[in-house]
Amino acid sequence: MALETAQAAAPVARSARVRRRRFDVGRAVAYVVLAIGSVVMAFPFVWMLLSSFKPLREIFRFDFLPRTWTLANYAEVLLDTQFPRWFLNSLVVAGISTVSVLFFCSLVGYTLTRLRFPGRNAIFLLILSTLMIPTEMLVIPWYVMSTQFGWVNTYWGIAFPGLIPAFGVFLMRQFFATLPRDLFDAGRVDGVSEFGLFWRIGLPLVGPGLAALGIFNFVGNWNAFLWPLIVAKSPSMRTLPVGVAFFSGEAGTAWNLIMASSALAVIPVLVVFFVFQRQIIEGVVLTGVKG
Amino acid sequence: MTSDPARPRRRLRLSTREALWAYAFLLIPLAFFLGLRLWPALQSFRLSFFTWHVDPEQRVFVGLRYYQQMAAEIAARGDLYKALRNMLRYFLIVVPGQMAIGLFIAVLLNSVTRFRAVFRAVYFAPYVTPAAAVAWVWGWMYSVNFGVLNNLLFSWSELVTRIGLPFLAIDPQPFLTSPQQALPAVAAVVIWQQLGFQVVIFLAGLQGVPREVHEAAAIDGANAWQRFWHVTFPLLNPVIVFSLVISTIATLQLFDQVVNINFTDQGGPLGSTLTIALYMYQQAFQRFQIGYAAAVTVLLFLIIMVVTLVQLRITQRRVEY
Numbered sequence: 001m002a003l004e005t006a007q008a009a010a011p012v013a014r015s016a017r018v019r020r021r022r023f024d025v026g027r028a029v030a031y032v033v034l035a036i037g038s039v040v041m042a043f044p045f046v047w048m049l050l051s052s053f054k055p056l057r058e059i060f061r062f063d064f065l066p067r068t069w070t071l072a073n074y075a076e077v078l079l080d081t082q083f084p085r086w087f088l089n090s091l092v093v094a095g096i097s098t099v100s101v102l103f104f105c106s107l108v109g110y111t112l113t114r115l116r117f118p119g120r121n122a123i124f125l126l127i128l129s130t131l132m133i134p135t136e137m138l139v140i141p142w143y144v145m146s147t148q149f150g151w152v153n154t155y156w157g158i159a160f161p162g163l164i165p166a167f168g169v170f171l172m173r174q175f176f177a178t179l180p181r182d183l184f185d186a187g188r189v190d191g192v193s194e195f196g197l198f199w200r201i202g203l204p205l206v207g208p209g210l211a212a213l214g215i216f217n218f219v220g221n222w223n224a225f226l227w228p229l230i231v232a233k234s235p236s237m238r239t240l241p242v243g244v245a246f247f248s249g250e251a252g253t254a255w256n257l258i259m260a261s262s263a264l265a266v267i268p269v270l271v272v273f274f275v276f277q278r279q280i281i282e283g284v285v286l287t288g289v290k291g
Numbered sequence: 292m293t294s295d296p297a298r299p300r301r302r303l304r305l306s307t308r309e310a311l312w313a314y315a316f317l318l319i320p321l322a323f324f325l326g327l328r329l330w331p332a333l334q335s336f337r338l339s340f341f342t343w344h345v346d347p348e349q350r351v352f353v354g355l356r357y358y359q360q361m362a363a364e365i366a367a368r369g370d371l372y373k374a375l376r377n378m379l380r381y382f383l384i385v386v387p388g389q390m391a392i393g394l395f396i397a398v399l400l401n402s403v404t405r406f407r408a409v410f411r412a413v414y415f416a417p418y419v420t421p422a423a424a425v426a427w428v429w430g431w432m433y434s435v436n437f438g439v440l441n442n443l444l445f446s447w448s449e450l451v452t453r454i455g456l457p458f459l460a461i462d463p464q465p466f467l468t469s470p471q472q473a474l475p476a477v478a479a480v481v482i483w484q485q486l487g488f489q490v491v492i493f494l495a496g497l498q499g500v501p502r503e504v505h506e507a508a509a510i511d512g513a514n515a516w517q518r519f520w521h522v523t524f525p526l527l528n529p530v531i532v533f534s535l536v537i538s539t540i541a542t543l544q545l546f547d548q549v550v551n552i553n554f555t556d557q558g559g560p561l562g563s564t565l566t567i568a569l570y571m572y573q574q575a576f577q578r579f580q581i582g583y584a585a586a587v588t589v590l591l592f593l594i595i596m597v598v599t600l601v602q603l604r605i606t607q608r609r610v611e612y
Binding site for chain 2: 026027030031033034037038040041042044045047048059060062104107108110111115116117118120123126127130132133134135136137138139140141142143144145147160161163164166169194195198219222223225226229230240241242244245248249253255258259261262265266269270272273274277280281284285
């Protein structure tokens with residue numbers, strides 16, 4: 001009896017082992033393909049970085065590693081141009097917009113889910129519908145407006161279009177919708193003000209959403225190009241991407257300098273990304289899967 | 292549930308109070324969406340019917356003149372025609388390209404257990420970097436005489452010739468300097484940069500497919516491909532729709548990469564990489580044809596709206612079965 005069971009089980013076990021071995025082969029192939037893909041994905045960054053440490057004479061030699069490592073390219077970019085200023089500009093603009101985005105998107109998200117009032121759905125639809133409008137359609141009126149109000153060449157002028165993105169409202173609305181209603185009712189009974197309900201009870205509970213939105217938005221503003229290119233007329237008001245574009249356009253074939261300037265624009269976001277990876281990816285997943 | 296006569300009045304007062312607070316909270320955001328989104332969009336529409344002047348009083352109504360000008364430009368195969376043609380080409384390369392590769396990478400990532408987070412980070416990294424800056428890196432890599440890609444092709448050709456397989460050699464390529472290759476070269480950069488977004492979205496979708504469904508299909512004798520095609524793929528449909536719509540909209544609005552990868556010859560040789568966004572920028576901010584440029588943005592808006600609606604209709608019908 002026991003023998004029979006063992007014999008019957010043997011082929012099953014063998015086929016399982018075979019399957020596992022075949023699966024392992026498949027997995028090994030997966031690793032190899034993923035690794036090759038990673039090399040392709042990372043190569044432009046590696047090449048940019050290595051080239052930024054090469055003196056000009058080595059630039060056209062195609063050695064992978066610099067023969068002499070030099071920081072002269074960085075020194076030249078940082079000292080001879082307004083690079084530090086552009087860096088500051090990007091920081092200020094992205095900072096302003098992120099503070100505003102965190103506050104207003106969560107406030108609107110909260111209001112649209114936790115408060116009841118006539119026109120709630122209409123207002124949500126109105127906000128959603130603005131997602132359909134391409135930025136290209138807005139930049140001309142924005143520019144006309146900015147010249148009228150004296151917003152050209154100001155931080156406000158660069159930052160105002162990104163102060164309350166509709167996708168952020170959408171994201172925070174999802175987060176507030178998951179909170180139990182009792183919580184706020186209890187707060188109301190205890191005499192917490194309406195703003196207090198949002199600020200002291202709601203906000204602390206959507207921390208992960210705020211983190212995802214804040215970092216995602218910061219990076220998005222840091223990278224913005226079209227509108228800053230239009231509204232930052234004077235060189236000293238350029239943001240980093242716009243500054244890099246004009247600097248590179250004037251550098252001709254000094255690719256070592258162009259790579260150093262690109263690296264200075266790219267490395268900070270890569271560092272931010274690797275530090276806050278979880279939040280950034282969560283932000284993408286939330287807009288995609290829940291949206 | 293006691294019959295307290297004061298209760299209905301108090302509830303009414305509370306709900307009115309709640310509504311008033313809601314409107315107070317929404318005041319600034321609504322002003323923003325109406326004043327800085329909706330109104331400017333309508334303004335673009337309006338500007339497209341008037342000649343441009345700084346003083347609104349001096350703008351002259353010209354009806355459909357700028358729309359006729361667009362039609363003439365398209366008929367004459369001018370830059371607007373090229374921008375629209377390129378839009379279609381970018382769409383046909385970038386969207387299927389990045390979705391197919393993105394799904395492929397996501398499936399691979401989903402099948403491995405170790406280093407998954409590391410791989411995902413590497414694939415996603417380009418997505419967070421400023422397109423304007425990385426376009427310069429690619430522009431240099433594509434350089435005909437000084438670019439690393441042609442150098443790699445050269446080394447490769449030398450290698451295969453030395454080991455007696457000269458037919459595998461590949462000549463140096465013109466890349467961005469060729470009207471034929473410039474657009475695919477830019478499209479490759481766009482795919483490279485946006486791939487990570489697709490990977491992350493698809494990976495999340497794949498992880499949302501319940502294990503039991505897969506195991507049930509395996510017991511029923513479905514092989515790996517059948518399981519993917521008949522089980523995973525249909526369940527991924529919402530994610531695929533989202534990804535299709537997002538990547539299409541982004542592709543129709545290409546600007547940063549196109550401007551920076553060929554900075555001295557924006558729009559590429561013979562306008563081969565020109566996009567609508569770049570065309571609009573040139574017309575409005577370099578040639579100051581504001582009314583005409585506004586008409587171009589209206590056209591872009593209509594294209595995006597129609598394409599999005601069509602995609603949603605077609606793809607959502609498939610969910611039904």
